[in-house]
Amino acid sequence: MSPNSFARFAHYNRWMNERLYEAAARLAPAELAADRGAFFGSILGTLNHIAVADTVWLHRFAAHPLCAAALAETASLPRPGSLREPLAADLTGLGAYRQRLDALVLRWAPEVTAEALDATLSYTSMAGVPARRRLGDVLLHFFNHQTHHRGQVTTLLFQAGIDVGVTDLLVTLPEVAA
Numbered sequence: 001m002s003p004n005s006f007a008r009f010a011h012y013n014r015w016m017n018e019r020l021y022e023a024a025a026r027l028a029p030a031e032l033a034a035d036r037g038a039f040f041g042s043i044l045g046t047l048n049h050i051a052v053a054d055t056v057w058l059h060r061f062a063a064h065p066l067c068a069a070a071l072a073e074t075a076s077l078p079r080p081g082s083l084r085e086p087l088a089a090d091l092t093g094l095g096a097y098r099q100r101l102d103a104l105v106l107r108w109a110p111e112v113t114a115e116a117l118d119a120t121l122s123y124t125s126m127a128g129v130p131a132r133r134r135l136g137d138v139l140l141h142f143f144n145h146q147t148h149h150r151g152q153v154t155t156l157l158f159q160a161g162i163d164v165g166v167t168d169l170l171v172t173l174p175e176v177a178a
Contacts, residue, residue, distance in 0.1 A: 070107070
């Protein structure tokens with residue numbers, strides 16, 4: 001993870017989240033909330049889980065001295081008590097929350113330094129287990145976790161008759177001149 005790759009992932013995630021929420025909005029609320037046998041049950045449940053996990057991680061990142069100033073807004077976010085805790089009553093509310101998270105990460109991106117990425121992040125898991133990991137490595141997990149669960153949502157949407165289209169990071173990368 002480098003400062004440049006962090007910024008690329010932040011932009012890709014916002015782009016992909018916008019597409020996913022636009023696609024999900026084509027379904028009726030009952031279809032979004034229907035249990036589809038996924039780990040988090042429904043499309044809405046899976047989208048909620050992604051936002052919950054991002055919120056948990058943003059609180060952890062904001063506690064690091066090299067990230068605290070850039071992530072000060074995180075203090076106004078809820079502190080979920082479980083990975084299934086509902087953050088909004090419906091897709092519209094969750095979509096607004098998602099936009100807020102993505103905007104926060106995008107504002108943080110230009111301030112991420114190589115020094116911060118190499119620093120140690122100390123945190124406690126939701127099960128109460130203390131951990132210490134390199135911040136850059138945890139940020140890879142942060143983005144990979146979102147991608148993993150968005151892949152589940154795109155499958156659930158496809159099964160419901162909605163094709164999200166191309167989701168590859170590659171399509172967001174600039175071409176390099178010959």
